[in-house]
Structures are given as structure tokens and as C-alpha cells.
Amino acid sequence: MDRAYSLLEVKSVDQSQRIIEGIASTPTPDRGGDSMDPAGAEFTLPMPLLWFHDDRNPIGQVFAADVRPDGIFIRARVSSVSAPGRLKTLVDEAWAAFTADPPLVRGLSIGWAPIEAKTVGKIRRVIRWVWGELSAVSVPMNTQATILSVKSADATAATGSPRSATVLPGATGSRSGIPMNTSEQLTAAKADLQIKSARLEELMADDQTHNGLEADEAKERDTLLTEIKSAQSRVSQWQTLEDAQRSLAVNVQTSTVPMSSRRSVTTESVKTVELPKGTLFIRAAMAIAAGKGSYSDTLAYAKRYNGQTPQVSDFVKSMWGHKAEEGTSVVQSPGWGGQLVNPSTIATEFVEMVNAESIIGKVQGFRRTPFNIPIITQTGGSTFEWVGESGVKPVGELAFTRDTLPHHKVAGIVVITEELIRLSTPSAEATVRRDLVEQCAVFLDEQFIQVGVSAGADNPASITQGVSSPSASGTTLAHLMADLNTAMGSLTAAGITLEGLVIVTTPEVALRLSLMVTSLGNQPSGFNLTPTGGTLLGYQVIVSNSVDADTLVIFKPSEIFLADDGQVSLDASNQATLDMSGSTTPTFSLWQRNCVGLRAERWITWKKRRPTVVAIIDTIAYVPGT
Numbered sequence: 193m194d195r196a197y198s199l200l201e202v203k204s205v206d207q208s209q210r211i212i213e214g215i216a217s218t219p220t221p222d223r224g225g226d227s228m229d230p231a232g233a234e235f236t237l238p239m240p241l242l243w244f245h246d247d248r249n250p251i252g253q254v255f256a257a258d259v260r261p262d263g264i265f266i267r268a269r270v271s272s273v274s275a276p277g278r279l280k281t282l283v284d285e286a287w288a289a290f291t292a293d294p295p296l297v298r299g300l301s302i303g304w305a306p307i308e309a310k311t312v313g314k315i316r317r318v319i320r321w322v323w324g325e326l327s328a329v330s331v332p333m334n335t336q337a338t339i340l341s342v343k344s345a346d347a348t349a350a351t352g353s354p355r356s357a358t359v360l361p362g363a364t365g366s367r368s369g370i371p372m373n374t375s376e377q378l379t380a381a382k383a384d385l386q387i388k389s390a391r392l393e394e395l396m397a398d399d400q401t402h403n404g405l406e407a408d409e410a411k412e413r414d415t416l417l418t419e420i421k422s423a424q425s426r427v428s429q430w431q432t433l434e435d436a437q438r439s440l441a442v443n444v445q446t447s448t449v450p451m452s453s454r455r456s457v458t459t460e461s462v463k464t465v466e467l468p469k470g471t472l473f474i475r476a477a478m479a480i481a482a483g484k485g486s487y488s489d490t491l492a493y494a495k496r497y498n499g500q501t502p503q504v505s506d507f508v509k510s511m512w513g514h515k516a517e518e519g520t521s522v523v524q525s526p527g528w529g530g531q532l533v534n535p536s537t538i539a540t541e542f543v544e545m546v547n548a549e550s551i552i553g554k555v556q557g558f559r560r561t562p563f564n565i566p567i568i569t570q571t572g573g574s575t576f577e578w579v580g581e582s583g584v585k586p587v588g589e590l591a592f593t594r595d596t597l598p599h600h601k602v603a604g605i606v607v608i609t610e611e612l613i614r615l616s617t618p619s620a621e622a623t624v625r626r627d628l629v630e631q632c633a634v635f636l637d638e639q640f641i642q643v644g645v646s647a648g649a650d651n652p653a654s655i656t657q658g659v660s661s662p663s664a665s666g667t668t669l670a671h672l673m674a675d676l677n678t679a680m681g682s683l684t685a686a687g688i689t690l691e692g693l694v695i696v697t698t699p700e701v702a703l704r705l706s707l708m709v710t711s712l713g714n715q716p717s718g719f720n721l722t723p724t725g726g727t728l729l730g731y732q733v734i735v736s737n738s739v740d741a742d743t744l745v746i747f748k749p750s751e752i753f754l755a756d757d758g759q760v761s762l763d764a765s766n767q768a769t770l771d772m773s774g775s776t777t778p779t780f781s782l783w784q785r786n787c788v789g790l791r792a793e794r795w796i797t798w799k800k801r802r803p804t805v806v807a808i809i810d811t812i813a814y815v816p817g818t
Contacts, residue, residue, distance in 0.1 A: 661743070702735045
């Protein structure tokens with residue numbers, strides 16, 4: 193799930209109600225390049241209010257949300273807990289952070305997933321999106337959110353007279369009290385102009401296509417015309433200031449250095465090295481393994497990569513809650529721009545690598561859903577029939593089901609020798625990367641597709657669990673066609689349309705199917721298969737060793753809910769004793785054998801929307817040839 197940030201405005205303090213007000217989202221592009229359209233938000237109230245995006249730390253609920261053109265304004269209540277314990281400490285600390293003087297936590301962050309987006313230049317305009325949760329955070333990213341006033345309780349709060357402290361707006365786009373520099377202001381102004389211009393272009397095109405606009409669209413067009421003129425003026429002003437500063441900087445440099453002391457400067461051309469995808473994550477993992485739980489040792493190891501990948505050091509600092517050093521960068525140096533990289537993208541990069549090797553990652557069209565958010569599904573519809581004069585009209589009742597996707601965690605421990613960590617060569621990195629990616633992808637595929645995986649307290653059922661699997665009817669091409677007809681017929685009989693189906697099978701079955709030919713020696717019509725995949729009857733075919741032997745699975749991705757936070761957490765130790773068979777009898781001492789255990793965890797789960805969205809052909813024995 194993506195994140196977007198804005199600043200919280202605590203407008204009143206009510207010790208009995210604990211209500212806060214703020215802006216959850218604005219259309220202003222954030223530092224990630226996303227512009228969220230407030231009108232496109234899809235959400236359900238009440239909504240969880242979390243503490244720093246940790247679903248284990250809920251602090252209250254959002255009970256009101258006012259969607260306006262300039263943002264989504266919310267009201268939320270921080271819960272009161274009377275019983276002593278961790279939960280009371282959590283909500284009390286959160287409330288104290290909101291009402292401190294000055295406030296210690298002022299940021300709001302939404303957890304969201306895109307439905308429809310459009311890229312305009314470097315800005316992604318998110319037109320429709322699902323809003324799943326709201327979190328309080330300390331560091332906002334939205335560059336134009338500004339706190340107008342803060343009213344907090346002081347020692348006289350018991351009398352019911354809160355003390356008002358007014359905070360004047362800073363420069364547009366101030367972050368954490370630090371105004372943006374001229375270059376950042378110019379970039380923000382250009383982005384604002386680009387977004388407005390793109391919207392005006394859409395309206396002008398609609399005006400020509402439909403011979404006029406609706407009243408509200410015409411009003412929006414007129415407003416945009418005025419705003420674009422103002423935005424053009426702001427861009428021109430900031431551009432002029434930047435040019436002046438650049439010119440002044442050059443003049444000062446040349447006038448303050450005497451001719452006698454000037455030295456010739458040689459510009460060194462730095463060759464950019466294209467690193468394999470996943471290198472950042474593996475280097476971070478090896479640094480964590482080398483540190484064995486020590487922040488200073490882990491950071492010292494990570495700094496050896498600073499010449500190529502300074503992001504690894506930033507990732508290590510973020511794990512221990514340290515703010516990344518701002519530092520300076522030299523244009524075109526190996527680490528240039530490293531300070532701008534969000535450390536969380538390192539873990540995301542690894543997830544992308546796993547997805548590229550797994551069934552889940554190769555399939556498009558899953559019904560993406562946040563964790564622990566109510567899912568409302570329509571199961572019954574209206575009734576219509578032909579009716580004669582004065583005849584009785586049919587009556588239908590809409591029917592719905594309510595469900596949620598709980599958190600399920602995939603975890604594994606990889607044992608690495610200390611010699612491998614010290615080696616730290618590209619080949620050593622490739623070994624660790626290959627093992628982590630392959631093992632994680634294989635496990636997820638087995639859990640997702642194999643028939644025998646039932647739901648448990650800690651895991652979801654596979655999509656094939658509970659599905660009847662008729663055996664193949666024979667060995668010839670005609671039998672294959674008949675079996676496909678039976679399998680897909682079971683879907684249509686259950687009201688499942690055949691658009692967007694995906695077929696998954698083993699490499700052995702794919703090989704047999706690819707070698708089945710007509711009497712003319714050609715692949716049959718609708719076959720475009722190789723042993724590594726292709727299409728069958730126009731449907732995507734994915735090949736995986738994780739599918740049950742001699743089995744072919746057909747399913748519809750849009751009928752399967754999928755929740756995935758897209759992140760991986762890492763930890764390491766050399767003091768543990770492990771059971772290398774995965775049981776509960778540890779005998780392998782990491783310390784004694786000079787090894788380090790690297791633990792990786794990922795949150796992901798899935799669930800069929802209906803039981804009938806999967807079909808199986810079992811005990812396949814099709815014979816290659818005519």
C-alpha cells in the first residue's frame with residue numbers, strides 16, 4: 193500500500209472527547225510525485241487511526257471526512273483507555289504528542305492503493321484511489337501543507353480555558369519548519385502549473401467534443417484559467433530569482449579568488465555502474481548480518497558501499513530510527529542523489545524481484561485490498577421479467593456479504609557463513625540474492641496454488657483448496673479440448689465470465705501441450721505455447737514447478753482478493769541455535785559454526801471472492817504428437 197503525507201492541524205483540545213482535526217490529503221504533488229484527486233477517494237467510515245502505520249498500534253478512529261477540491265479534511269477521536277497497560281500508555285502518549293507545546297507529532301499519512309492514474313510529465317495524477325487507513329506520523333511529505341493554528345491545553349486546562357498558540361504560516365511547502373529553497377520552490381510551482389494545465393486541456397477537449405460543458409465544468413474551466421495565469425507568474429518569479437542567485441554565485445566566486453591563487457580544475461568523468469536489481473537490498477541484508485544486532489557495526493559495514501550505494505547506510509539508519517544525514521552531493525559523483533532516496537524502496541525492490549519469479553507477481557488483475565479493512569461484496573441482484581397488462585411485477589432484494597483479509601506473515605531464516613559476509617564480492621552478493629529470491633518465490637507459489645494447503649490461524653488457504661479436480665478424460669488433443677471445455681464450463685455455470693482467465697501448470701505439462709500438433713504438423717489453432725509459457729486459447733499460461741504434478745489450474749484473478757504491503761523486514765543474529773529442518777528441536781549453533789542467521793518477513797495474504805472462481809484438470813497424461 194502506498195503512503196501520502198500532509199500536516200495535522202489540531203484545532204481544539206477536548207480532554208473528554210480527544211478530537212483532532214486535520215488535512216488527510218491534498219491535490220498538491222508530494223515529494224514522491226503523486227497528486228491525489230480528493231474527489232477520487234473511495235473509503236468507509238469509521239476508519240482506523242494508527243500510530244506510524246503500525247496496525248498493531250491503533251490509537252483511535254476517523255469518524256468524519258469532508259472531501260473538498262483543496263483536500264480531505266478529517267475529524268478523528270483518539271481513544272481513552274482506563275485499564276492500565278500497554279494500550280493505555282500508547283493512546284495517552286499519542287494524545288500528549290498532539291497537544292504538546294509545540295506539538296511533537298503534526299503529520300498525517302494515508303494508506304492508499306491506486307485504481308486509476310494518469311502520468312503528466314513527472315507527476316502521477318491519481319484520479320481514483322482506495323483509502324484504507326490514516327496514521328499519525330512525525331515527518332510529513334506534502335510540500336504545501338501548512339499549520340494555521342494550534343490550540344493546546346496548559347496548566348489551566350482544568351478550568352476549561354485552553355491556551356491558544358498561533359503558528360504563522362511559513363513559506364509555501366515548508367517541511368518540519370524548514371522552508372524550501374529557491375530550486376525546490378521553482379520545482380513545486382512548475383508541478384502545480386503542469387497539473388492545472390493538464391486539467392484545463394481535458395476540459396477544453398471535452399468542450400469541443402460535446403459542444404459545451406456542464407455548469408460545474410464551465411466554472412472549473414474559468415477558475416483554472418485564472419489560477420494558471422497566477423501559477424505562470426509564480427514560476428516566472430521563482431525562475432528569475434534562481435537565475436539571479438546563480439549569477440550572483442558565479443560573480444562572487446570569480447571576484448573573491450585572486451588570479452595568483454587560482455588553480456586549474458580538471459573535470460573527472462565518472463563512469464556510472466549499472467548494478468543488478470536487488471543489489472541495494474542484498475547489501476543492506478549483508479550489512480545487517482555482519483552487524484549481528486549492533487547498530488554501529490552494521491552502519492560501519494554499510495558505509496563500505498557508500499561509493500556506489502549510499503542508500504544502504506540510510507536504510508540502516510532508518511531501521512534504528514536515526515535520521516539520514518543531509519550531507520552534500522557532487523553532481524555525477526557515484527553517490528549523487530543518494531540523500532533523496534527513500535530507504536523503504538530498498539525493501540520494495542526485493543519484493544519486486546520476488547514477484548517477477550512468482551505466480552502472484554506474473555498475474556495482473558488481482559482485486560487489491562488493504563489488510564483488515566471490511567470488504568463488501570454483492571451476492572444477489574435485482575429481478576426483472578416480462579410483465580403483461582396489470583400483471584404482478586417481480587421483486588428482488590440486493591444481497592451482500594462482509595469480509596476482511598487478516599494479516600498473514602511469511603518468514604524465513606537464511607544461514608550465511610561469516611566468510612561469505614566478509615568476502616562481499618559481486619559473486620557473493622549474487623549468491624545471497626539468488627537464494628533469498630528463489631526460496632521466497634517457491635514458498636509463496638506453493639502456498640498459493642497447491643491443492644493441499646488449507647487455511648490456518650497463521651496462513652490463508654490456497655486458491656485450489658476445496659476445488660473438485662476431475663481427471664483428464666484421455667491422452668489426445670481431442671481429450672484436451674474436451675477437458676478445457678468442461679473446466680471452463682464449470683466457471684460459466686457459476687456465473688463467472690471467461691474474460692481475463694489465467695492458466696497455471698507445470699513445465700512437464702507445458703512441454704507436452706507445446707508438442708501437440710495437428711495432422712499437418714502445426715500447433716492447433718489457439719495454441720501459442722512453449723515449455724516456459726505462452727498463451728492457450730488466448731489466455732496467459734504461467735509455468736511453475738510449484739503446481740501439483742500433472743495438474744492444470746484455471747482461475748480468474750479479478751475474483752481473488754490480494755493484500756500485500758510490498759515491504760520486507762530484516763533482522764540478524766549469530767547467537768541463536770536453530771533447527772535446520774524447520775522443526776522445534778534446535779541443534780545448530782550459529783556462534784559455534786561462525787554463521788549468521790538472516791531473518792526476512794513479509795506481510796501478504798489472499799482469499800477467493802467466491803469458491804467457484806478456480807477450475808482444475810487433474811491426472812494429466814496428454815501425449816505429444818498428432
